[in-house]
Amino acid sequence: MxxxxxxxxxxxxxxxxxxxxxxxxxxxxxxxxxxxxxxxxxxxxxxxxxxxxxxxxxxxxxxxxxxxxxxxxxxxxxxxxxxxxxxxxxxxxxKRGEKVTVDVAVVTHGEAAPETLVVVDLTSLAVEAEATHIPTELTVDIEGLAAGTQILVRDLKLPSGVTTHVDPEALVVNVTQQVSQEALDAELAESEEATGAATTEADSEAESTEGEAGEDA
Structure with a gap:
């Protein structure tokens, strides 16, 4: 560096x-x-x-x-x-030769498979390295990765002399299936329909309650 x-x-x-x-x-x-x-x-x-x-x-x-x-x-x-x-x-x-603990940025390289969504859960990683040999970034190759692929800390290729004490099972990158616009529209329509049904039911219950109150009067 x-x-x-x-x-x-x-x-x-x-x-x-x-x-x-x-x-x-x-x-x-x-x-x-x-x-x-x-x-x-x-x-x-x-x-x-x-x-x-x-x-x-x-x-x-x-x-x-x-x-x-x-x-x-x-x-x-x-x-x-x-x-x-x-x-x-x-x-x-x-001092030269001294090891220090610093946070290093995690960056992705490449393109995952079509119709996938890449989520970087760990944007930086605490590593231990010589003060004069701190990596500028940690690169994760995501080229062609399919939906369902997960990259954990233990999967990272750290530079020589660089170590980390972060949980090796910690999630770094998660590749998921991209949701289509049609699926989003269908989910939205279903949600609106459910909301409308709930509103109608609530209105009916309110009218029934008001009727009963009138009879009691």
Whole structure:
């Protein structure tokens, strides 16, 4: 996996006002911690960080104030919900050769058999991998799969050195028979007919109750 080099600066001002000033200057407030070190508050270059963090589990090579480089993974990324710019980033320090647990996206490749519906029940999988060899995604080949086919965690082909502790019987992909429009229309008509019959029966019972009440009066 690629490493993204980012030159960070230490910061001593905190709070919403300080963070807004940083973002106006094209920088991103962040904190880096891990491996027994105290958290260090830093600012990252905005544009370069935005590009790097488009990659899931991006491995960042951080240098602070021109000092020594250290590797880090994004732990939490806060983005503006409307404009998408980075608001704050939490980074955790990692070492080469160290194994980490991260969530990796599950994506399908190919086309299942005609008239089938493919449902991805598990969109990401927690895996354990070396910090410098985290897969960008886990690909599931669904080419030509027939209705009724199910792919479980134990069926996944994980890259070398990558493991998971997720239940091996957990459902990842489910291929079902696609329901035709005619079948949907028939089901809808049947439902409407049943609803109409129930309404008619309820109306009849109400009229009967009203009649009995009139006789009693």
């Amino acid at each position: 690629a490493e993204f080099k980012l030159a960070a600066e230490s910061r001593s001002e905190f709070g919403k006002g300080a963070s807004r000033r940083l973002r106006r200057a094209g920088k991103v407030p962040a904190v880096i911690y891990g491996h027994g070190t105290d958290p260090v508050h830093i600012s990252l270059p905005g544009h370069e960080s935005l590009l790097a963090l488009r990659t899931a589990n991006a491995l960042l090579d951080i240098s602070i104030d021109g000092g020594k480089h250290q590797l880090a993974l994004p732990k939490q990324v806060q983005r503006d919900p409307i404009r998408g710019f980075l608001e704050h980033v939490d980074l955790v320090i990692v």
